[in-house]
Structure formats: C-alpha cells, structure tokens
Amino acid sequence: MARAQDTGRGPARLRSRRDLLAEGVLAAGALAATTPLASAERSRTRGLPKRSPAAPRDLVSHGRFGLGVASGLPQLDGAPLWTRVDGIDRRGRIWLEVARSPDFRHVVDRRLVEVRPETDFTVHHLFDSDALGPGEELYYRFATRHESSPAGRFRTSRPPDSREPVRVAFWSCQSYQSGYYTAHRGLAHEKDVDLVCAIGDYIYEKSGDKDGPRTDPLPNAQLLDEYRAKYRLYKSDRNLQAMHAAHPFVAIWDDHEVESSYYNETEGNRQGATPRIPFPKRRENGYRAFFEHLPLIRFRHNRDRIYRRIPLGRHAEIFLTDLHQYSPSASPDCSGTPSAGPILLGPCPNATAPGRSLLGANQRRWLEDGIAGSSATWKLWGTSMMLMALDSANHWTLDIGEWSGWEWERNLLAENLHRRGVKNIASFSGDIHTYFAGTWTTTGRSDGKPVGPEFVAGSISSYTIAENFKQNGVPEAEAALLVERLPENNPHLAYVNSTRHGYALATVTPEELRVDFRSPTSTRDPNARVETLARFSVENGNPVLKVVS
Ligand SMILES: [Fe+2]
Structure with a gap:
C-alpha cells in the first residue's frame, strides 16, 4: 500500500x-x-x-x-x-x-x-x-x-493530524535455539509498516528448549557480559537484522530479559540455575544489556522506564506497559496445585485478592488516564501478558502466569475504562506461545461487559504450547486438541491456534481495525514462507471482533 x-x-x-x-x-x-x-x-x-x-x-x-x-x-x-x-x-x-x-x-x-x-x-x-x-x-x-x-x-513520524492508515506489527518470544527466524524474514518484507513492537522475551536468560534446530551455548545469563552475549547471539541472525533494517522498532520487556517469572526485585523461577550474584544486581544487568542492544532512547529522569505512549497520527495511539518492574506482588501463591508444562492449573483464590498489581498504582493510573484521554480513533495497548481468562471445564483458572493471576487489577482497569465510556481500545499480547483472539471484558470472561478485542500473537520462534507438551512426553496432536477445545469453556474466545508461530499485523483506518495473524509454515525449515493464518476486523464503535477468514 x-x-x-x-x-x-x-x-x-x-x-x-x-x-x-x-x-x-x-x-x-x-x-x-x-x-x-x-x-x-x-x-x-x-x-x-x-x-x-x-x-x-x-x-x-x-x-x-x-x-x-x-x-x-x-x-x-x-x-x-x-x-x-x-x-x-x-x-x-x-x-x-x-x-x-x-x-x-x-x-x-x-x-x-x-x-x-x-x-x-x-x-x-x-x-x-x-x-x-x-x-x-x-x-x-x-x-x-x-x-x-x-x-x-x-x-520520520507523521504529523499529529495525519489521517493516513497506520500499520503496526506486534510479536513476542524469540527463543534463538527453538527455531529459525523465518517469521522475521516475512516481517522484513511486509509493506508500509510504521512500527514493529516487540512485547516481551526478546531474549531468554536460559537456554532451555531442547531439540531445536540451533544451539544456544550460553546456559544461564546473570552477569552483565552474559546478558550482552545473549543479545549478540540473537542479533547475529540475518533475518532479525533484516527486520530491524526494514522497520522502526520499539520494545518492552517481559520476564526472560532478566529471569523467568520475576516481579520487581523478587526472584522468580531459577529453572535449576544456581544464583551467582544478588538478584537486584542481576536485574540491573539484564536491564542494562536490553537498553544497550536495542534502538531505545532512555527517559532522562527515569532511565529504566519502558512504559510509554506512541502517537501515530490522528487515528492510532499505542500504549506499552511494563508488567515486571513495578509489580509489588509476585506470582500468586498457588502452592499444591499441579502443573503441566507451561500451563499452571488452578484453583488459585489469591489471584483475585484486592490490591494485587502487575502495573503498580502509578503506571495503572497513567495507563487508564492515558487511554481515556487519548484523542486517537484507536487505542492499541501492548501488554506482554494475555488479558483474557482461560478456564477449564471445572472452572479452574488455567493460566495464572498471565493476567489471570492478577484478576483484581485486570478487572478494575476494565471496569474503569468501560465506566468512562472509552471506545475503540484493542489489546495486543503474547507470552503464552499460542494464538488467541477474543473479547476482553470487565470480568475477563463472557459474563462481563465487553471493553475491546484482544489479539494474542503466538511466539515468533519459541516453542508453542503443543511443542512444549511434546518435550514433556505428551504427543503434540493431543496437546493441540486440548488447547483448541478451550473455547468450549471460554466463549469469549473466537480463535485459537496452538501449533503455529508468527506475529500480528494491525492496520488502522478511521472505520476499521484489521488484524492479520501472519505465520511461517515452519520455523525448522529455514526457507519457509509466511502466510496469513487468520484475519479479523473490528468496526469503529463496536468492541466485538469479527473473524473475517
Ligand atoms: Fe516467552
């Protein structure tokens, strides 16, 4: 175009x-x-x-x-x-x-x-x-x-009154050893992309995924030179370089830029590694290498701040948030609950405890006021974790590692935005290594009032849920079937795909938000091509998405 x-x-x-x-x-x-x-x-x-x-x-x-x-x-x-x-x-x-x-x-x-x-x-x-x-x-x-x-x-950026269509790509979860960057090559060739937003896990601190097509020789980053070496390894990929050369780029971190499931200065899941330095120092190292190796200009008076709003003319404004640096509350204590692969099985009553926060009070106020006060036609929120609930047949919450572990704050924010009459919000997330699309509501479920659509892009190269299950001895097809039956218990979901990788490409016009899920046919064949998995449309004024194809 x-x-x-x-x-x-x-x-x-x-x-x-x-x-x-x-x-x-x-x-x-x-x-x-x-x-x-x-x-x-x-x-x-x-x-x-x-x-x-x-x-x-x-x-x-x-x-x-x-x-x-x-x-x-x-x-x-x-x-x-x-x-x-x-x-x-x-x-x-x-x-x-x-x-x-x-x-x-x-x-x-x-x-x-x-x-x-x-x-x-x-x-x-x-x-x-x-x-x-x-x-x-x-x-x-x-x-x-x-x-x-x-x-x-x-x-150079558009003037604030620009009425041109805007095109933005969102992706997350870029494990080096798990797959070739075939999606990145496809993204480098996408036309007229105004901005690429990486919304978490640009690197993985641990080289965990086995049997991938490549090797990550850096087992566990903790020191500054180790995090730097991770970025050098990842950025040595020519497809990733092509993507960067072709399009402007911005990023927020999720957890793996430091350590799996850390919150604030509380250590997360060490995944078997022995700590060699105090955790706050490790976090400082991870943050420093992130800023060094990405084309980000740091805020002068708040140098570790990554949350920001990005105006893109009259019709689009992007809000990016930080779900790790300011969270006063670690993962919900759901001790005793069984775990299978990346999905944590509930019940987990702590997830709804009042006051539990991912954003922290200041960032939450900034986000709510920013979205409510934005004059852009469409407000696109890039959040590293998935908002919508995933429930099992017996109403257990399946994904407490996502926003479902912080239901109180998720629903408070949604209620406030709904009460303030904000129109045309869409959220973009990742982290769960599965494609989802559906409706984000004031309860996270279909019994709530719709706030806007949510588009969850599958991992760009990290193992999908189905591939992860396979690592744990569960056949891939069986795992895929399990995940793809989720809409039966979660009617707010309109689309699920747990076997493919890729990115979401959003095109904004005054009348419509269009989102394409774009996916390489393989991350194991270096010559695989990108195709469209699914297409969605959201009309101006109507928060419910339509599956186009
Ligand atoms: Fe990830």
Whole structure:
C-alpha cells in the first residue's frame, strides 16, 4: 500500500516497500539471499564514504558491523539510529550517513558518532536535522575507515493530524535455539509498516528448549557480559537484522530479559540455575544489556522506564506497559496445585485478592488516564501478558502466569475504562506461545461487559504450547486438541491456534481495525514462507471482533 504524503512538503507519493525491495535497497543478508538485494549487498560502499571531510585521528579503522543496524521510534525530524562495532577494544568515532535515496547519492547529513566500551561498543544516536520534515523516507548506514554497515531505512513520524492508515506489527518470544527466524524474514518484507513492537522475551536468560534446530551455548545469563552475549547471539541472525533494517522498532520487556517469572526485585523461577550474584544486581544487568542492544532512547529522569505512549497520527495511539518492574506482588501463591508444562492449573483464590498489581498504582493510573484521554480513533495497548481468562471445564483458572493471576487489577482497569465510556481500545499480547483472539471484558470472561478485542500473537520462534507438551512426553496432536477445545469453556474466545508461530499485523483506518495473524509454515525449515493464518476486523464503535477468514 503506497501512501500519499500529507506533510505539505516534498513529493506527493511515497514509494512502497515493494518498490524499494525491487530496487535492491535494504542490504541485509537474509533479504539479500532471496531478493535482488544480493547485488546491492555486493556493491555497497566499503568504509569511509566518498566526499567525506578529512578523517579525524580517532576514526575507528577496523571492526565489523556484525549485528547490523536498527532504528527506533521516529520523530518529526529524525529517529534514533543504532549499531554495534565488533572487534575493537577502545573508544573511537565512526561515520553515520543519512540520505534521501537508497544509493546514498542525496545525502542529508554525514556526521561522526562516538563508540565507547562502556556501552559494549553499541551506538545510539538520536539523529535529527532541520532539513527533514514529517513523513520522509530516509536511508542510513555507519562506516569505519575500512568497513560499511548494511543500510537501514526509516521514515520520520507523521504529523499529529495525519489521517493516513497506520500499520503496526506486534510479536513476542524469540527463543534463538527453538527455531529459525523465518517469521522475521516475512516481517522484513511486509509493506508500509510504521512500527514493529516487540512485547516481551526478546531474549531468554536460559537456554532451555531442547531439540531445536540451533544451539544456544550460553546456559544461564546473570552477569552483565552474559546478558550482552545473549543479545549478540540473537542479533547475529540475518533475518532479525533484516527486520530491524526494514522497520522502526520499539520494545518492552517481559520476564526472560532478566529471569523467568520475576516481579520487581523478587526472584522468580531459577529453572535449576544456581544464583551467582544478588538478584537486584542481576536485574540491573539484564536491564542494562536490553537498553544497550536495542534502538531505545532512555527517559532522562527515569532511565529504566519502558512504559510509554506512541502517537501515530490522528487515528492510532499505542500504549506499552511494563508488567515486571513495578509489580509489588509476585506470582500468586498457588502452592499444591499441579502443573503441566507451561500451563499452571488452578484453583488459585489469591489471584483475585484486592490490591494485587502487575502495573503498580502509578503506571495503572497513567495507563487508564492515558487511554481515556487519548484523542486517537484507536487505542492499541501492548501488554506482554494475555488479558483474557482461560478456564477449564471445572472452572479452574488455567493460566495464572498471565493476567489471570492478577484478576483484581485486570478487572478494575476494565471496569474503569468501560465506566468512562472509552471506545475503540484493542489489546495486543503474547507470552503464552499460542494464538488467541477474543473479547476482553470487565470480568475477563463472557459474563462481563465487553471493553475491546484482544489479539494474542503466538511466539515468533519459541516453542508453542503443543511443542512444549511434546518435550514433556505428551504427543503434540493431543496437546493441540486440548488447547483448541478451550473455547468450549471460554466463549469469549473466537480463535485459537496452538501449533503455529508468527506475529500480528494491525492496520488502522478511521472505520476499521484489521488484524492479520501472519505465520511461517515452519520455523525448522529455514526457507519457509509466511502466510496469513487468520484475519479479523473490528468496526469503529463496536468492541466485538469479527473473524473475517
Ligand atoms: Fe516467552
């Protein structure tokens, strides 16, 4: 979908992503392997750009850009641009070049940026320029004296009154060893994506999944260098690099960026590992590596804050939340309840105890007031955990590791939003490694008043529930059958798929929110292609989703 530019400046039409790919623009390896990009990769500039000013004495001469490039949340006149230089051991400077054309003939600016050992040689440069206006398509790359990075692309943000359609992808759960990043390659090729939101488990602190197609040699991250090594391993994947090069990116963490099921400074599930440092220090290490290796600019006065609102023109605003840093209450104490694979079987009365909170009071107030006060047509909430209840035939809660373990806060928030008459809210979540779509209500169940649809994307590569059961000796088909019968006891669910991986792609227009579940046919075949699993539509003013196909 090519869009008309509505900035009042520049050409009247932006080229579509398809045009760009055909031109062989985005020189990232995975794309290069499957598109005409191969020639672009071969011919890209090596090292110092031509026509550069004299090289300074501290220009980095060697080193490689082995983790590619990435762009963060676009601004009206720029964007945060990220890379990492491998193979150097001291501070220095590298070139950053931003251009209007993919061949870098029409350069907007070329500037020197610093690389420092304190940030593991990662670079976060907030590029802005008076020469730029809203909605402009731009290309960027970094260079040492002898090496050039692959090129990335970003678009400056839309003006607040933009009426253009908005397209946002949501995904979670990116275990490296469990599968190839075939979904990421598909996502890199999606057209006109305004933003990719990773909503949890960008890394896994423990290399747990067995029998995957790849190996994670880093058993359990606790020290800073171990978390950094995790990001380097994950980001070495060329399909992930291609996704970052193609689209602006933002992320929130779930638990595995530090430790499974931790809350605040309370340790979670060690999964058999012996602690080597106090948990608060471990959390600090996990947070630091997260910010170093993703294209995020930290809040100046609240450096570990990740919750934020992201306006995307007149019709969409995204709210992203943090369910781990501020939660005063750990997982519900359901001691004595049996557990099967990733699903914890209730009953668990503590889940409804008043005061139990994931968000913490301040973030909850910020979220409720933000959504209620937003002037955007559609309010999209990215929450790392699933909101809707999952009940068994005997009314036990099945998933207390999700929002169902914090029913009091979930339902309070839903009641308040309903009472305040907020229209057109949709939530996007993950973590449970299963695709679900349904209606989020004031009780979490079909007996409540509908607040909005919820779209739960399956894991992008981590084992699905069915695959996890298989690891525990339960046949995959049997597990899938168990999960796919859930709507019988949970009529608020309209769709379930427990065997596939992928992401959710939301397209927002004034009249409609459309969501496609996009999934590779396999994460074990590196050449698998992405297809559409299901399509949903939500009409302006009606909180109940429609399954289109
Ligand atoms: Fe996960």
